[in-house]
Amino acid sequence: MNNFLTEHLIHRDEDFMVIHKPAGLLTVPGKTADLQDCLINRLLQExxxxxxxxxxxxxxxGILVFALTRIGQNRISRQFQERQTSKTYQAIVAGTLEGEGTVDVPVVYDPSRPPLHIADPAHNKPALTHWEVxxxxxxxxxxxxxxxxxxxxGRSHQLRVHMQYLGHPIVGDTLYADEQHQALTxxxxxHAERLSFQHPATDKMIEFHCPAPF
Structure with missing residues (x-):
């Protein structure tokens, strides 16, 4: 292993590895030549x-899990698809929130303003986020x-859109926060700080942590 995998590896066994993805790096390559540098391509080199x-x-x-076997990929992927994983994120949002609550509003892609998504109560696919101060x-x-x-x-941009919907966008968000709150950080x-799922070989529940860097 060279430096990137060594620096970002949280856990590894025969079936999968858990990686700390840095901010500003795509998970998979984009469509154009300038978007080929991404996490999976860096990992594949090593x-x-x-x-x-x-x-x-x-x-x-934050935390991303990659498989190292087809069995690992199939069994862990199924848990994500069937919402059997448990994950939490940490965020800093604009303004003052108190207590805790839930946002239950569908999030859908806005084709008129790619890559933005919007909260659309009329849409039929639910999106649900719990928040706690x-x-x-x-x-x-x-x-x-x-x-x-x-x-x-697990809708695309769900957490970012839901925080904006509450009137408390995530600071530093160049898509959903205003210029003042973009400039704060x-x-x-x-940051994806915690992920738990069943081990693909043993079915034992396992949990991983990656502290927020902010």
Missing amino acids: EPKTLLIHRLDRDTS LENFQIGGAAVTRVKLTPIT PRLCL
Whole structure:
């Protein structure tokens, strides 16, 4: 293993490996030549058996699991598809939130403004996010709130759109926050901090943590 895999590896066994994806790196390649540098291509250079299971947005950091066998890929992928995994994120959002709550509003792609998604109560595919306040503080004199986010469904941009829908967009979000809140931090403050699922070989429930870097 060379530096990238060594620096970002959280766990590895025969069937899969758990990686800490840095912010600003695509999970898979984009459509154009300038978007070929991505996490899976970097991993494949060092571990040719790497197989995709799930993704994170380019600007989101945190835990991603990749399979190393077809059995591992099939069994873990099925858990994601059937919502049998458990995952939590940490985010810093604009303004002051208190307590906890749930956002239950469908999130759909907006073809008029790619790559944006929107909250659309009239849509038929549900999107559900639970949020819980961890702390209130300030960045550069602006009130912000650190929250734990638990997505019950897994729609694209779900957490970012749901926080915007609440009126508390994630700071550093160049798609869904206004310019003032984009400028508070140099990155999107959204991080996949915990993931649990059943081991594909033993069926034992296993859990991984990756502390938020912000």
